[in-house]
Amino acid sequence: MAETDLSRRRALQLAAAGLGGTLGAALGSGWAPASLGAEPLDGECITRPLPDGQDLPAIGMGTWITFNVGSDPEARTQRTEVLRAFLDAGGELVDSSPMYGSSEAVVGHALAEIGGNPPVFAASKVWTPDGDATAEQVAQSERRWGLARMDLMQVHNLVAWEPHLEHLLDMREQGRLRFVGITTSHGRRHAEIERIMREWPIDFVQASYSLANREAEERLLPLAGERGIAFIANRPFQGGRLIDRVKRHPFPDWALEAGLTNWADFLLKFLIAHPAVTCAIPATSRVEHMRENMTALRGPLPDERLRRRMAEHLRAR
Amino acid sequence: MDTWLSYRPTDLLMFSPGSYARLFERLNEAIWPGHWLLAGLVLAMLSLAASRHEAAHRVAAALLAAAWGWVAWRFFGLYAEINLAAPWFAGLFVIQAAALLLLAWPGPGLALEPPAPPRTRHWLGLGLALWGLLLHPFAWLVAGRAPAGTELVAIAPDPTAITTIGLLLMARLPRRRGVLLRGLLLTPPAIWLAISALTWWALLSA
Numbered sequence: 001m002a003e004t005d006l007s008r009r010r011a012l013q014l015a016a017a018g019l020g021g022t023l024g025a026a027l028g029s030g031w032a033p034a035s036l037g038a039e040p041l042d043g044e045c046i047t048r049p050l051p052d053g054q055d056l057p058a059i060g061m062g063t064w065i066t067f068n069v070g071s072d073p074e075a076r077t078q079r080t081e082v083l084r085a086f087l088d089a090g091g092e093l094v095d096s097s098p099m100y101g102s103s104e105a106v107v108g109h110a111l112a113e114i115g116g117n118p119p120v121f122a123a124s125k126v127w128t129p130d131g132d133a134t135a136e137q138v139a140q141s142e143r144r145w146g147l148a149r150m151d152l153m154q155v156h157n158l159v160a161w162e163p164h165l166e167h168l169l170d171m172r173e174q175g176r177l178r179f180v181g182i183t184t185s186h187g188r189r190h191a192e193i194e195r196i197m198r199e200w201p202i203d204f205v206q207a208s209y210s211l212a213n214r215e216a217e218e219r220l221l222p223l224a225g226e227r228g229i230a231f232i233a234n235r236p237f238q239g240g241r242l243i244d245r246v247k248r249h250p251f252p253d254w255a256l257e258a259g260l261t262n263w264a265d266f267l268l269k270f271l272i273a274h275p276a277v278t279c280a281i282p283a284t285s286r287v288e289h290m291r292e293n294m295t296a297l298r299g300p301l302p303d304e305r306l307r308r309r310m311a312e313h314l315r316a317r
Numbered sequence: 318m319d320t321w322l323s324y325r326p327t328d329l330l331m332f333s334p335g336s337y338a339r340l341f342e343r344l345n346e347a348i349w350p351g352h353w354l355l356a357g358l359v360l361a362m363l364s365l366a367a368s369r370h371e372a373a374h375r376v377a378a379a380l381l382a383a384a385w386g387w388v389a390w391r392f393f394g395l396y397a398e399i400n401l402a403a404p405w406f407a408g409l410f411v412i413q414a415a416a417l418l419l420l421a422w423p424g425p426g427l428a429l430e431p432p433a434p435p436r437t438r439h440w441l442g443l444g445l446a447l448w449g450l451l452l453h454p455f456a457w458l459v460a461g462r463a464p465a466g467t468e469l470v471a472i473a474p475d476p477t478a479i480t481t482i483g484l485l486l487m488a489r490l491p492r493r494r495g496v497l498l499r500g501l502l503l504t505p506p507a508i509w510l511a512i513s514a515l516t517w518w519a520l521l522s523a
């Protein structure tokens with residue numbers, strides 16, 4: 001994937017979508033969205049520019065817990081359908097980590113099952129206290145995903161971040177990686193993340209950001225915007241707790257009128273409407289939830305006034 | 318808001334309740350009809366332990382050790398696919414298997430000869446053993462798991478640990494250092510049950 005020209009791929013994809021999936025194959029991209037006939041997706045995907053100027057669809061997919069199903073053939077087949085629904089809806093960025101058990105291998109299996117070289121933006125992590133094992137972990141991810149090159153490798157939760165970052169940046173220099181990043185999910189590491197964002201030439205930063213946890217808006221997001229660092233919002237549903245909570249309430253009419261279609265759409269569009277957010281990465285183990293989540297990749301984004309209303313509405317729940 | 322506050326117990330686990338339950342289904346499916354052989358071995362172990370021959374007691378302890386070794390290899394081998402900590406848990410089961418082998422030899426073996434009348438410890442042991450052997454698998458069926466997903470002694474770690482604690486409470490151990498020996502042998506199954514209880518607490522809070 002990494003070597004392919006992203007915009008050409010997207011053009012092919014859209015052409016393929018328009019012609020029911022046959023054109024893409026005919027043009028030689030191999031992969032073509034299969035189920036678009038069943039569920040027509042209107043409108044252009046919302047994309048965000050990457051540090052190299054190419055575009056990335058603003059909804060990605062996480063794999064923590066949801067894709068950790070080991071060698072279970074039944075569960076693997078089901079997760080393949082989840083990934084297929086994601087790709088069919090125009091998603092690209094898939095985020096995983098060696099910390100997520102079998103998730104990387106399960107993603108690799110699903111990609112092989114789907115076949116045809118789908119346009120995945122492969123994002124994984126380096127997660128080991130051994131600062132010399134960076135290249136080994138990158139190679140392990142490539143093997144597990146079945147890809148020749150990862151698009152993005154992030155230092156997971158800042159574990160041994162200094163040596164890993166040095167090695168990853170070297171690898172990027174040599175063309176063995178497209179992008180380098182760091183991740184956290186704990187507020188108390190934000191100061192350290194900020195320092196790294198200022199002092200190191202990283203491309204991506206990943207931190208928790210949801211309608212119920214907006215701490216990233218204070219420093220990380222403005223800094224990412226200022227320095228042109230792509231921002232990935234993890235735990236957009238607070239690990240499921242937030243979406244479970246809001247789904248107990250009726251969807252507000254004013255949100256429907258504003259073009260939002262369901263609660264997943266509501267929670268995710270709020271995030272990707274922030275000008276410094278590149279991508280939000282909800283995780284799910286269910287096709288119907290994936291379809292719901294991917295509605296956030298299309299349609300109008302809320303403006304600042306609407307975002308305020310959305311936040312107030314949620315605070316009142 | 319501190320992000321830590323947004324975490325709940327399930328976030329401590331790296332797998333879903335469904336994936337954990339599938340382990341038992343998959344394992345039972347994989348070894349069926351080996352269940353009959355395992356049941357035969359468990360019955361043999363119990364009757365050897367209840368006999369009056371020292372050699373039989375040694376074989377009983379060795380069979381119980383084998384059950385721990387088999388669970389370490391087979392169950393935790395599968396569990397390791399979805400839990401990075403599983404090899405550590407397997408290590409605990411290997412330690413218990415080794416301790417039970419030492420009980421088999423040079424120790425006196427596993428002898429179930431309660432005094433008459435039995436003491437509270439023996440009754441408690443009998444209750445736990447019956448729970449591990451019979452009630453535990455049955456409870457899973459009542460809780461709604463399919464028969465293929467139930468947890469059986471010598472296959473799943475919980476009933477194996479519960480049954481072992483029961484048998485050790487009933488066992489006759491040498492007067493000298495008997496308390497220490499029993500305490501040491503009870504430690505790994507007790508640690509496992511604590512880990513399992515934490516896991517279930519997190520899974521059930523999902």
Ligand SMILES: NC(=O)c1ccc[n+]([C@@H]2O[C@H](COP(=O)([O-])OP(=O)(O)OC[C@H]3O[C@@H](n4cnc5c(N)ncnc54)[C@H](OP(=O)(O)O)[C@@H]3O)[C@@H](O)[C@H]2O)c1
Pocket residue numbers: 061062063064065066095096156157183184185206233234235236237238239240241243244264281282283284285286288289290292293
């Ligand atoms: N430090 C780090 O690097 C770090 C830390 C945290 C997270 N992450 C990344 O961020 C990703 C997302 O975070 P997360 O997985 O922790 O939490 P999340 O995406 O906020 O929530 C996932 C949960 O939401 C549920 N869900 C998803 N879509 C839904 C829908 N439409 N309706 C109802 N429920 C829905 C899922 O259950 P179902 O399966 O039932 O749909 C799942 O339990 C992770 O998977 C991981 O890739 C990285």
